[in-house]
Amino acid sequence: MTTAFVSPDIRFKPGARQPDGPAFWPRLLRGDVFRQNAADFLEANARQFGDLVHFETLGIRVLQFNHPTLVQEMLVRDAPHHHRNMVMQRSKMVLGEGLLTSEEPLHMRQRRMAAPAFHRQRIAAYGEVITHFTRQMTSQWQDGATVDVHAEMLLLALRIVGKTLFDTNVEQEVGKIAAAVEAFMGFMPLAFLPFPDLMVKLPLPAMRRIRDGRAGLDELIYRMIRERRADPADRGDLLSMLLAAVDEEAPTKAPAAKMTDQQVRDECLTVLLAGHETTANALSFALRLLAGHPEIQEQLAAESYDVLGDRLATAEDYTRLNMAEKVFAEALRLYPPVWVTARTAAETYEYRGISIARGTILVAPQYAVHRDPRWWPNPDRFDPERFTAAAKAARPRGAYFPFGAGNRQCIGEGLAWMEGVLALATIARHWQLLPLQGGMGPIPIAPSISLRPQGAVPLQVRRRALH
Numbered sequence: 001m002t003t004a005f006v007s008p009d010i011r012f013k014p015g016a017r018q019p020d021g022p023a024f025w026p027r028l029l030r031g032d033v034f035r036q037n038a039a040d041f042l043e044a045n046a047r048q049f050g051d052l053v054h055f056e057t058l059g060i061r062v063l064q065f066n067h068p069t070l071v072q073e074m075l076v077r078d079a080p081h082h083h084r085n086m087v088m089q090r091s092k093m094v095l096g097e098g099l100l101t102s103e104e105p106l107h108m109r110q111r112r113m114a115a116p117a118f119h120r121q122r123i124a125a126y127g128e129v130i131t132h133f134t135r136q137m138t139s140q141w142q143d144g145a146t147v148d149v150h151a152e153m154l155l156l157a158l159r160i161v162g163k164t165l166f167d168t169n170v171e172q173e174v175g176k177i178a179a180a181v182e183a184f185m186g187f188m189p190l191a192f193l194p195f196p197d198l199m200v201k202l203p204l205p206a207m208r209r210i211r212d213g214r215a216g217l218d219e220l221i222y223r224m225i226r227e228r229r230a231d232p233a234d235r236g237d238l239l240s241m242l243l244a245a246v247d248e249e250a251p252t253k254a255p256a257a258k259m260t261d262q263q264v265r266d267e268c269l270t271v272l273l274a275g276h277e278t279t280a281n282a283l284s285f286a287l288r289l290l291a292g293h294p295e296i297q298e299q300l301a302a303e304s305y306d307v308l309g310d311r312l313a314t315a316e317d318y319t320r321l322n323m324a325e326k327v328f329a330e331a332l333r334l335y336p337p338v339w340v341t342a343r344t345a346a347e348t349y350e351y352r353g354i355s356i357a358r359g360t361i362l363v364a365p366q367y368a369v370h371r372d373p374r375w376w377p378n379p380d381r382f383d384p385e386r387f388t389a390a391a392k393a394a395r396p397r398g399a400y401f402p403f404g405a406g407n408r409q410c411i412g413e414g415l416a417w418m419e420g421v422l423a424l425a426t427i428a429r430h431w432q433l434l435p436l437q438g439g440m441g442p443i444p445i446a447p448s449i450s451l452r453p454q455g456a457v458p459l460q461v462r463r464r465a466l467h
């Protein structure tokens with residue numbers, strides 16, 4: 001039977017008149033709800049129910065888009081019908097009206113003003129910051145020691161974002177930021193629950209830590225803003241750019257065309273959170289995958305040796321570090337730090353012959369689409385050769401979207417690639433990564449606000465000879 005929403009290349013459950021999907025109560029009774037993590041649940045839906053899946057969980061209606069064409073339609077074409085999702089809306093109470101949480105038209109204005117801070121030349125200048133901090137970190141490693149690379153990558157990404165955002169590399173300051181960010185991250189799981197604004201006020205130690213984390217970050221950021229306003233010389237960091245940014249399209253070039261302190265604070269906090277854990281998780285997964293695939297690791301080490309010799313990598317090396325780029329791309333495919341992109345329908349609208357009701361949650365799951373065997377044969381295999389220019393051109397748009405798409409596509413994407421590629425090349429040039437005893441099974445994942453490895457990622461590190 002064909003229905004209005006079926007088109008030849010798009011797969012629906014045979015015979016369905018409406019998108020079909022899993023029923024909540026049987027899943028609850030069987031205990032699946034507790035056994036399966038959310039990323040695996042969405043992947044199982046895609047395999048079982050096809051390219052458009054509908055399900056309801058405790059009264060919340062969800063529509064899941066699993067085909068590249070549908071993903072593009074949801075994220076790009078139909079974006080004007082959507083709002084930010086519930087988690088982002090609730091996060092406003094801590095992130096304010098930054099790029100991640102704000103709605104149009106404020107979002108476009110802020111995006112225009114923040115864009116120069118992420119321009120190619122600006123990112124190129126951060127290349128040396130990335131390799132400097134990577135070398136500094138790995139020079140502390142002991143030959144043959146076991147290192148929790150996830151903890152290391154979190155600290156590395158924080159140091160890099162601390163330097164590129166605030167031009168700070170004062171160890172004490174970085175330590176303070178790390179502690180405050182960690183406490184603050186405790187808020188994010190609350191955003192999935194009702195009334196997070198009330199919960200965070202509860203007199204519990206966990207809530208106090210979150211409040212203290214927020215207060216600490218606010219104090220730090222406002223102090224830096226005050227110092228910079230007093231001495232507005234360009235320090236080459238994102239904060240200088242945000243403070244100097246002028247909205248060229250504003251009706252007047254009066255003060256309203258610049259960001260207020262509160263807006264600069266919101267954007268700084270947003271970039272700090274959006275740019276730190278995502279990149280650290282991607283690097284941790286990449287290193288763990290390399291440890292399990294020695295032949296690929298050797299190819300990467302050989303490339304790093306050929307391109308870098310004994311010097312530090314710079315942004316100019318990026319285009320020659322092809323293997324590093326392919327490894328990072330493949331890690332982002334298998335373990336996308338943003339594992340699902342969600343929106344809320346702001347109005348009721350027609351979509352391929354069905355009616356999407358206002359309030360429906362729309363999800364495009366990177367984790368499931370990146371593992372669809374139609375675009376990714378043998379999807380669980382780690383194979384960086386999927387990212388040669390020819391292979392990339394042969395795949396449909398929307399089959400790979402670790403950085404999202406459309407008007408909310410990641411503004412830090414260029415910086416993330418630079419960080420991933422230069423850090424991987426720098427590490428592989430000097431260190432060999434080995435799995436611990438017991439081999440390397442699939443990597444246990446913990447999908448929360450981002451997709452992170454479950455627990456520590458301990459690997460043995462061996463120093464490579466400098467030739």
Ligand code: HEM
Binds near residue numbers: 271274276409
């Ligand atoms: C591997 C690393 C990263 C991944 C996988 C990633 C992924 C994403 C994705 C998928 C979105 C879109 C979310 C949506 O559509 O709802 C996004 C947005 C965003 N990202 Fe990233 N990101 C990464 C690194 C960074 C970095 C390094 C920065 C900044 C330094 C950054 C800043 C942002 C901001 C500000 C937004 C909001 C953009 C907007 O709505 O206009 N991200 N990121």
